[in-house]
Each structure stands twice: as C-alpha cells, then as structure tokens.
Amino acid sequence: MPADSFNPERDLTVPSVYSLNLSAAQHCTLAWVEDHGGLFDPIPVPVDTVAEDCGNSVSTVHESLARLEGLRLLVRTAAGLYRINARYYFTLHPELRDMIATALTDPPVIPDDRARAPRKVSNTDSRRRRTIRPVS
Template sequence: MSVLAFDPERDLASPPLYSLNLSGGQRSVLAWIEDHGGLFSAIEVPVTGVAADCGSSESTVYDAVNRLTGLGLLVRHENGLYRINARYFFATNPDVRRLLATALSDPPVTPDGRARAPRKVGNTEARRRRVIRPVE
C-alpha cells in the first residue's frame, strides 16, 4: 500500500463556505468566534453573550454551534471550549496554505561548523579594545 505524498491542496483544503449552505445566524456565530480569537486557540462560547452580540436568539446560537460542530468547522474540546478548524483558515487563505506547504517540504535549517564557532570580533570591536598609549 503506497502512502500519498503531502499535497496542500488536498490535505489542507475544505469545501468552500458557500457550498455548505450556512444560514445567516451560523455565519454570524462563526464570525463571532473568529473575532474573539477562536481561530488560534480554544475559547468559551457563551450562548447568551453571543446571542446579544449577534442580535439573535439563544436557540439560534445553540443550533448554529451544533451545526458548525457537526460540519467540522468548529472543534469542541473536552473542557467545553471551541476552536475553529484550521482547515477553514487555510481554505480562506490559499497564500498561507502554499507558504505552509513550502515550509513543510523544505529541508530543515542546520547550523554548520562556522555557526558553532565563537563570534568573530569585527574591526570596530577590535579598535574599541585597543589601549591608547601616549607618545613619549
């Protein structure tokens, strides 16, 4: 059985948002979570606070969180916090996806012998260390 090579267009992509048929409430809840840092870390999603900020009912927010979790756009952690799926971020930012793919496929940077050697004292440093002797 052969293992497929890493392909960012296949491995980091997700269906476009318009194809998921999200309602306005679901889009606003997703935007609220993204605006409050849910893209980079898991955050608490208080239903009453989100409903007040988005101008919708608590049941709309509850249903939106359930649908977004079911679609895989939100990842729910064991402690009840939510984070936006990173594939959503890469789907909306193809340039970052390509940059990440390049970073994962490039060879690692390794220091050579010169990098491990003591730092060379430059001419300016050497001049500062000289002792000025008076002429007699």
C-alpha cells in the same frame, strides 16, 4: 501500496463554505468566534453574549454551534472551549496555504560549523563590557 504524498490542495482545504449551506446565524456565530480570537486559541463561547451580539436567540446560537461543530468548522476541546478549524482558515487564505505547504516539503535548515562556533566579539564590544559607568 505507497502512501499518498502531501497535497496542500487536498490536505489543507475544506469544501467551500458556500457549498455547506450555512444559515445567517451560523455565519454570524463563526464570525464571532473568529473575531474574538478563536482562530489561534481555544476560547469560551458564552451563548448569551453571542446571541446578543448577533441578534439571535440563545437556542439559535446553540443550534449554530452544534451544526458548526458537526461540520467540523469549529473544534471543541475537552474543556468546552471552541477554536476554528485551521483547514477552514487555509481555505480562505490560499497564499498562506502555499507557504505552509512549502514549509512542510522544504528540507530542514542545518547549522554548519561556523554557526556552532562561539560568537566573535568586536573590540568595541569588549571595551563596553569592561567599562563601569555610574548610575545617574
């Protein structure tokens, strides 16, 4: 049985956020993580700070984090840090999803003999390297 080929519409997307029936607190918690850098790096999510920033109770933030983690919109690392699932980000930005899909399916760039050769130095560059200038 042949393996399925890479399909960016299937492999780099998640269901629509609207179809997940997120509460306002869950949307706010997800936005807080995104606004504080959780899109690119795992970050700590201090529940008290999120509750204060979003105007929710601490228990509501705990419930939001649990649901978002259960939906896999947030990925929790072993160190207890959170980051946003990259598939969620690519769902929001189809132009980047297409660019990534193209990058994954295009052939690799292969250096030729000229690229492996030493860099040619111009006469001006050679003179600059030989000139010793005093420090003023």
